[in-house]
Amino acid sequence: MNYSNIQTEDPALYEILKREEQRQKEGIELIASENYVSRAVLEAMGSVLTNKYSEGYPGKRYYGGNAIVDEAENLAIARAKELFGAEHVNVQPLSGSPANLAVYMALLNPGDKVLGFSLDQGGHLSHGHPLNFSGKLYTIIPYFLHKEDEVIDMDEVEAIAVREKPKMILAGFSAYSRSLDWQRFRAIADKVGAFLFADIAHIAGLIAGKQLENPVPICDVVSTTTHKTLRGPRGAMIMCKEQFAAAINKTVFPGVQGGPHDHITAAKAVAYGEALKPEFQDYAKQVIKNAQALAAALQQKGYRIVSGGTENHLMLVDSFGSKGITGKEAETALDKAGISINKNMIPYDPRKPLDPSGIRIGTPALTTRGCREADMQAVADLMDEALASRTDETRLAAIKEKVKTFSLRFPVPGIE
Numbered sequence: 343m344n345y346s347n348i349q350t351e352d353p354a355l356y357e358i359l360k361r362e363e364q365r366q367k368e369g370i371e372l373i374a375s376e377n378y379v380s381r382a383v384l385e386a387m388g389s390v391l392t393n394k395y396s397e398g399y400p401g402k403r404y405y406g407g408n409a410i411v412d413e414a415e416n417l418a419i420a421r422a423k424e425l426f427g428a429e430h431v432n433v434q435p436l437s438g439s440p441a442n443l444a445v446y447m448a449l450l451n452p453g454d455k456v457l458g459f460s461l462d463q464g465g466h467l468s469h470g471h472p473l474n475f476s477g478k479l480y481t482i483i484p485y486f487l488h489k490e491d492e493v494i495d496m497d498e499v500e501a502i503a504v505r506e507k508p509k510m511i512l513a514g515f516s517a518y519s520r521s522l523d524w525q526r527f528r529a530i531a532d533k534v535g536a537f538l539f540a541d542i543a544h545i546a547g548l549i550a551g552k553q554l555e556n557p558v559p560i561c562d563v564v565s566t567t568t569h570k571t572l573r574g575p576r577g578a579m580i581m582c583k584e585q586f587a588a589a590i591n592k593t594v595f596p597g598v599q600g601g602p603h604d605h606i607t608a609a610k611a612v613a614y615g616e617a618l619k620p621e622f623q624d625y626a627k628q629v630i631k632n633a634q635a636l637a638a639a640l641q642q643k644g645y646r647i648v649s650g651g652t653e654n655h656l657m658l659v660d661s662f663g664s665k666g667i668t669g670k671e672a673e674t675a676l677d678k679a680g681i682s683i684n685k686n687m688i689p690y691d692p693r694k695p696l697d698p699s700g701i702r703i704g705t706p707a708l709t710t711r712g713c714r715e716a717d718m719q720a721v722a723d724l725m726d727e728a729l730a731s732r733t734d735e736t737r738l739a740a741i742k743e744k745v746k747t748f749s750l751r752f753p754v755p756g757i758e
């Protein structure tokens with residue numbers, strides 16, 4: 343990118359930005375929650391809308407001069423509604439956890455019972471971890487995977503819901519490679535009189551791209567971040583049925599946040615516009631095809647993929663069970679080879695979170711760069727080579743050169 347003003351005025355930061363650009367161009371990005379935004383999204387994030395304060399909502403602000411900001415926010419809202427068929431959208435949440443906090447506050451009182459997918463099996467911190475607001479303020483009842491097939495046990499979810507009578511059921515994940523049965527979640531929620539809240543942060547782009555079932559018409563409230571498969575700026579939004587609109591708006595602002603980040607709202611509008619184009623459906627389809635090709639290639643090399651495969655953009659690899667390589671060892675070795683992944687607990691992991699048995703990988707970023715199924719074989723080869731050479735610094739440095747050669751074949755959008 344042309345950072346000419348930063349180059350002149352802040353050479354220290356310029357040098358940092360250029361090195362990060364280089365890292366992004368030369369590396370293989372497999373972190374399942376990451377992606378590369380378009381140049382247009384970057385431009386919106388760098389726009390003059392960052393200069394504005396606009397607490398409140400379109401047409402009802404606490405600051406003057408917001409007529410134009412209102413148009414940007416309304417554009418983002420209209421596009422999100424079209425993309426997901428939502429009755430109401432709030433595009434102001436600054437990120438996923440604040441969005442989820444606003445949903446909890448809108449629907450629940452402190453102490454209320456919530457059913458959430460256990461973090462160590464694929465859930466998210468804000469779905470009830472004891473150190474998170476969710477676990478501290480609410481009574482979290484976790485549900486789990488079936489030990490044999492590593493798929494969420496919906497009969498168990500129903501049994502727990504009937505026994506515990508939660509006020510809210512939370513369906514969503516950050517490390518689960520199977521589709522969620524939204525209709526079954528709805529039926530269970532209705533049976534016990536609970537709100538149904540879906541967190542689709544990881545899969546929003548696959549839903550917008552019409553490759554996975556859309557839970558927005560099925561659930562009461564749906565939150566998502568906007569920067570993962572949806573390929574927008576770092577941020578979030580909440581979609582809900584009209585009956586919850588006032589409560590959601592009130593808890594986002596003034597409940598949880600002050601002024602929205604209008605430059606990010608503008609970038610959300612740009613990203614939603616991109617996701618409405620037919621090409622985005624091709625992208626979403628290719629993300630899943632690539633994930634399945636990568637899972638198959640790793641399985642051929644003897645790595646166990648949790649639940650036996652993937653139906654979305656990500657997978658968990660049981661590196662310790664398959665090869666005796668801990669998640670931390672794998673992350674360190676792959677990092678040295680220019681391959682970014684994250685260590686991750688696998689279901690029923692006997693090891694600890696900071697050095698678990700597995701790694702989580704995903705294909706949204708590589709797919710944005712134009713990689714296809716055949717390229718996934720090369721990625722699996724490079725990963726396997728790096729993991730096998732994990733104690734050999736010279737080998738890892740040589741593999742990093744191969745990773746660079748591979749990566750430079752695929753341009754990063756937004757970086758010329």
Ligand code: DSN
Nearest residue numbers: 374375438466516517
């Ligand atoms: N930190 C995100 C992820 O990597 O899945 C979830 O918020």
